[in-house]
Amino acid sequence: KNEVEQSPQNLTAQEGEFITINCSYSVGISALHWLQQHPGGGIVSLFMLSSGKKKHGRLIATINIQEKHSSLHITASHPRDSAVYICAVYTGNQFYFGTGTSLTVIP
Amino acid sequence: DTGVSQNPRHKITKRGQNVTFRCDPISEHNRLYWYRQTLGQGPEFLTYFQNEAQLEKSRLLSDRFSAERPKGSFSTLEIQRTEQGDSAMYLCASSLGVGTQYFGPGTRLTVL
Numbered sequence: 001k002n003e004v005e006q007s008p009q010n011l012t013a014q015e016g017e018f019i020t021i022n023c024s025y026s027v028g029i030s031a032l033h034w035l036q037q038h039p040g041g042g043i044v045s046l047f048m049l050s051s052g053k054k055k056h057g058r059l060i061a062t063i064n065i066q067e068k069h070s071s072l073h074i075t076a077s078h079p080r081d082s083a084v085y086i087c088a089v090y091t092g093n094q095f096y097f098g099t100g101t102s103l104t105v106i107p
Numbered sequence: 108d109t110g111v112s113q114n115p116r117h118k119i120t121k122r123g124q125n126v127t128f129r130c131d132p133i134s135e136h137n138r139l140y141w142y143r144q145t146l147g148q149g150p151e152f153l154t155y156f157q158n159e160a161q162l163e164k165s166r167l168l169s170d171r172f173s174a175e176r177p178k179g180s181f182s183t184l185e186i187q188r189t190e191q192g193d194s195a196m197y198l199c200a201s202s203l204g205v206g207t208q209y210f211g212p213g214t215r216l217t218v219l
Contacts, residue, residue, distance in 0.1 A: 004149075030205070031205065035210075042211065042213065043150070043200075043210040044210070045207045045208055045209065045210070048206070048207050048208075086149050086150070088150070090205070093163045094152055094163060094165065095140070095142075095152040096152070097142075097149035097150045097151065097152070098149050099148055099149045100148075100149050
């Protein structure tokens with residue numbers, strides 16, 4: 001049983017498509033993070049949020065605390081968005097990570 | 108250099124040997140985190156420091172693992188009597204308080 005579940009595990013999209021990655025968690029949290037990891041590369045933090053919605057460029061992250069659910073949206077997807085997207089939650093003293101969603105955007 | 112750095116980037120060792128990794132956080136960051144990531148999996152939390160105090164340790168961190176941050180700046184992670192199951196990418200991140208974490212490039216450990 002994982003504290004953080006992501007879906008889908010793998011996602012292939014055509015360039016320009018709108019993409020949604022989902023994250024559900026089972027623990028009480030003080031913050032949720034969305035991370036991006038390129039193959040062979042390091043991890044970059046995209047968003048940290050505890051309520052509502054945040055937007056950065058073509059990326060939008062939302063969270064519903066009552067439903068224990070968050071979504072990461074990518075508008076007008078581009079091949080350079082191809083990466084693994086990881087959801088992580090912070091309970092106040094521990095971090096739990098999802099196994100990631102591998103996104104491939106085809107030109 | 109404004110990023111998180113980790114050394115070495117790669118380490119190959121024989122089973123039973125001890126290894127030590129170093130992480131240099133962003134200088135003004137008071138929190139430092141260690142994670143482990145195996146192939147195809149998300150990172151797993153190991154431990155974190157606020158300044159020099161180790162505030163939390165995961166149950167994944169066996170007695171063979173120890174981490175220090177003696178002066179509240181850089182941190183070391185030591186693994187004693189390495190096992191093949193310790194092979195993974197060891198990631199370090201730092202943050203200012205509970206803010207955004209910035210990750211280092213990781214140290215890839217291979218235990219033969």
